[in-house]
């Protein structure tokens with residue numbers, strides 16, 4: 194069965210719900226299709242139990258939600274985010290358990306046919322793809338070579354330390370998720386090995402303000418995608434930072450001090466022996482450099498803007514550099530029974546049956562607007578600016594897309610009205626012609642009838658007496674009277 198609606202939004206995460214919120218405010222008919230049983234699936238079922246946003250509340254607001262008592266500088270736990278998104282979804286036309294399997298363009302009409310698992314289709318003038326970028330857990334192929342007795346799970350499926358087998362844990366990947374999970378496991382008393390990567394470090398606070406406050410102040414979130422050094426830069430791992438424990442800095446050197454064994458990048462595995470790159474110290478230096486660059490930028494900004502901010506010297510830790518470079522480690526030998534892959538997510542937009550992606554598989558668009566009229570994307574990192582991939586920037590991007598859809602609706606409505614009024618004018622003109630023609634026909638017919646009647650009458654009464662026409666009977670009106678009547 195095919196139904197029809199102005200706009201279909203695919204995905205009921207924050208991006209899709211935000212577009213729906215703005216379309217609702219503009220009274221544009223639409224539906225949100227969410228594959229899961231409930232909206233906000235990513236926050237509800239794909240984050241660990243203690244997950245806390247890294248962005249403070251002032252940066253993490255969902256549109257259309259009443260916040261009541263607020264703590265703008267605090268950090269929301271995932272349950273709070275889910276509750277806000279549930280509140281928002283209640284006000285919107287969301288259809289759950291509706292997984293979209295394809296989006297095709299109907300070439301004649303330019304409309305889109307959206308197919309839902311099970312076969313139902315929806316015809317729409319606009320489609321907004323809001324399926325996020327963190328779609329499928331990415332696990333390196335090397336995982337298949339690990340010994341069978343080692344439990345493996347992706348950070349997407351990690352919930353808490355109790356879920357793991359007794360024994361030590363190898364966490365692979367040290368961007369935000371990996372570093373936070375390693376810290377939680379260490380805090381719970383587990384022996385942790387962390388295979389590091391090249392993520393940077395941002396101190397939670399500096400000179401009296403949260404790092405994100407400084408980033409905003411320095412205009413970092415408004416940098417556009419065109420300012421990136423390369424297209425691939427939009428996928429780089431996020432720096433270490435955490436919103437847990439009221440918000441704090443995550444520092445790999447501190448990890449070393451707390452007993453976490455730091456390793457270089459994981460290269461492979463042979464039997465129970467993992468092979469590691471000898472890049473640990475380079476990775477540590479990269480993280481330290483990111484922090485130093487941040488500090489320099491803030492200092493320069495304070496000086497240039499003449500701001501008054503307390504002086505601060507961040508602690509300089511070196512403990513990581515004291516750790517030995519290990520290039521081989523026997524998992525069984527050191528009691529590792531679990532591997533947590535904090536190796537990010539893969540994305541796939543092949544449900545859109547149009548050539549809309551670049552060589553990386555990323556949608557080609559400008560601020561979410563694709564080259565196919567009526568097809569939009571939202572909710573992607575660097576969709577437009579540095580804040581696009583955060584709750585902070587999603588609202589702005591969602592509103593922009595809703596505005597474009599409203600423009601299309603208005604343009605279509607204008608065209609419809611123009612067509613209607615042209616048709617009306619044409620029918621008005623033809624009605625006039627028809628009236629004239631009818632008048633002509635009627636008057637000709639009448640005169641024919643009268644002529645006929647006269648002939649008939651003359652024939653009937655050939656000797657009828659003719660009354661002489663007298664001047665007094667004439668209908669000639671005096672000139673003055675004619676002028677007055679006019």
Ligand SMILES: Cc1cc2nc3c(=O)[nH]c(=O)nc-3n(C[C@H](O)[C@H](O)[C@H](O)COP(=O)(O)OP(=O)(O)OC[C@H]3O[C@@H](n4cnc5c(N)ncnc54)[C@H](O)[C@@H]3O)c2cc1C
Nearest residue numbers: 204206207208228235246247248293324325572582583584
């Ligand atoms: C580990 C992690 C931590 C993060 N921390 C923060 C943070 O602290 N602060 C912050 O601002 N941002 C954070 N982010 C980023 C944040 O998650 C995204 O900015 C935001 O969730 C994007 O929302 P979205 O709606 O685009 O995507 P998602 O929330 O992923 O929603 C996409 C939705 O689409 C649905 N879907 C997918 N495919 C289909 C289909 N074919 N048919 C129907 N439905 C479909 C999914 O089920 C899902 O509900 C984090 C991201 C990750 C992965």
